[in-house]
Amino acid sequence: MCPGIPFVISAPSGTGKTTVCKTLVSSDDKLMISVSHTTRKRRPNEQDGRDYHFVSEHEFRMLIEDRAFLEWAEYSANLYGTSCDAIDAPLSDGCDLVLEIEVQGAAQIKNRRQDARFIFLLPPSTEELERRLRGRGTDSLEVIERRLAMTQRELKAVRGFDYAVVNDDLATCVSSVKEIIEAERAGATNEVRSRYSIPKDC
Numbered sequence: 322m323c324p325g326i327p328f329v330i331s332a333p334s335g336t337g338k339t340t341v342c343k344t345l346v347s348s349d350d351k352l353m354i355s356v357s358h359t360t361r362k363r364r365p366n367e368q369d370g371r372d373y374h375f376v377s378e379h380e381f382r383m384l385i386e387d388r389a390f391l392e393w394a395e396y397s398a399n400l401y402g403t404s405c406d407a408i409d410a411p412l413s414d415g416c417d418l419v420l421e422i423e424v425q426g427a428a429q430i431k432n433r434r435q436d437a438r439f440i441f442l443l444p445p446s447t448e449e450l451e452r453r454l455r456g457r458g459t460d461s462l463e464v465i466e467r468r469l470a471m472t473q474r475e476l477k478a479v480r481g482f483d484y485a486v487v488n489d490d491l492a493t494c495v496s497s498v499k500e501i502i503e504a505e506r507a508g509a510t511n512e513v514r515s516r517y518s519i520p521k522d523c
């Protein structure tokens with residue numbers, strides 16, 4: 322069986338990564354989401370082992386020492402990481418994987434996995450990004466401010482990605498990312514590479 326493709330999907334917090342990724346996998350049997358480890362507190366709607374492996378900082382640092390992570394990063398005062406276990410088995414079973422991660426982790430994967438493809442989701446505007454982050458209702462004001470303060474630096478990272486897709490209308494965004502995934506699977510990427518190329522002004 323051919324090994325699967327890892328698709329790295331990044332965006333500033335609040336853009337809609339989780340929403341887009343969950344919608345993508347719900348209609349694609351060959352696509353799975355990699356479950357990361359984090360030291361962040363579990364949100365009420367989240368489940369351990371499904372949304373994240375929620376661990377203490379001590380446990381996370383032990384995993385770093387054991388070289389268990391393909392990549393890891395500190396983000397907004399918490400640690401996040403993709404374990405090698407989370408991706409190796411599904412990929413060798415021929416499943417494609419979505420890695421929904423922030424930009425420092427994406428840069429590490431770029432150096433370590435030649436087979437990975439990189440898709441950046443752009444918010445329609447900074448005002449809409451702020452509205453979504455506040456509207457989600459999962460984070461304190463302090464956390465929201467901290468996340469918003471990182472947006473401009475995160476947006477600059479789009480230059481290192483293969484594709485950029487604006488998440489304005491959700492259905493349109495999901496269907497654009499689907500097109501990219503299908504083109505990568507088929508090995509016929511010329512058209513999608515030009516349609517979803519990185520905007521010159523980024």
Ligand code: ADP
Nearest residue numbers: 334335336337338339340453457488489490491
């Ligand atoms: P991220 O994972 O990038 O932090 P989420 O997927 O949690 O973002 O989305 C943040 C909020 O924005 C959620 O309340 C979600 O329902 C909403 N959202 C996501 N995509 C869209 C969209 N295209 N239009 C309007 N709201 C959206």
Ligand code: 5GP
Nearest residue numbers: 357358393394396401402403421422423426
């Ligand atoms: P959240 O706390 O909103 O779930 O995630 C915060 C940020 O961490 C998001 O940008 C999310 O994509 C990112 N993230 C989630 N898992 C990982 C991971 O395994 N590695 C890295 N580097 N970032 C992650």
